[in-house]
Amino acid sequence: MRRPVVHRRDPRLEIITEAIERLIPGATPAFLLVTVVEQLPGTGETSVNTWSGKPEGLATKVFTALYGRPRTEEPPSPLARAEDARRALGLVGEINALTAADKALTSAPWYPARPGDLVHLHYPQAGDFPEFGETYIVGDAGDGLLSLQLLAHTLPATEDADGIVGCFASEASDQPLYELWFEAGPHLLTIVRDGRPVHAGGAR
Incomplete structure (x- = not known):
């Protein structure tokens, strides 16, 4: 079991977006456009008041009305992007x-990695999982290959860390x-x- 990496999109926002996209079964989401039109009563005619946008734009408006603005503190990982x-x-x-x-x-x-490099991964708080970190070390695996071994983690001992860290x-x-x-994100x-940070993506 792999601990899910935090994604910038709230799952509730994704559910709302997908529900809107499924209004037209089998449609390609990238090609969908939502249009809301004000119709004058009894005439069948429309006024000049309209709203148009992508499904995710409408989903964001609905989400904001229900829960407040979506959290966007963490940028997306390359895979999420x-x-x-x-x-x-x-x-x-x-x-x-x-x-x-x-x-x-x-x-x-600093690329490529070298034996002895230390790699620290920060996990923001997500759902029931608290904020924690992992530290890996790059080693020489022979034949020109490198290993990546976990040195330590800060997930509280009360949590079930097996299969997660x-x-x-x-x-x-x-x-x-x-x-x-790609999966966690730079x-x-x-x-x-050599005791000096060469990539500080986790710096605040």
């Missing part, structure tokens, strides 16, 4: 989002930070090399 791009622009948007995230990783001045550990990989970068990572 690719999912949003696919919904809005289709496969091309998804590929472009993933390509941009890959370039951001591979062009970083350490989910990004790997025995051997040519890119041990790839999954962390904004939640702090990477330390």
Whole structure:
């Protein structure tokens, strides 16, 4: 069981958005447009008062009326951004989002990872899970590959940590930070090399 990585979109907002998108069964969400028209009583004619927007725009208005403005403190991970791009622009948007995230990783001045690098992952509070962190260390797995081993975590002992912490550990990989970068997101990572932070995405 993997602890779900925090996504910027509230699940209630996603439910409302999907309900609107399903008003037309089988429609492609990226092509949907919602229009609300004021109709004059008894005439069948419409006035100039209309509202048009994407389903997510209407969903946000409904969500805000019910619960207040959606929380957007945490930016989306590259995978979440690719999912949003696919919904809005289709496969091309998804590929472009993933390509941009890959370039951001591979062009970083500290890339690639080296044995001895420390990687800290911050988990914001989500549902019943408290805020906590994990620390991994990059090791030499031989044959040009690297390992990623969990050193410590701060999930309270009262929580069931089995199967939750350490989910990004790997025995051997040519890119041990790839999954962390894409699934958790660079904004939640702090990477330390030779005692100095070389990537401070988790800094406030």
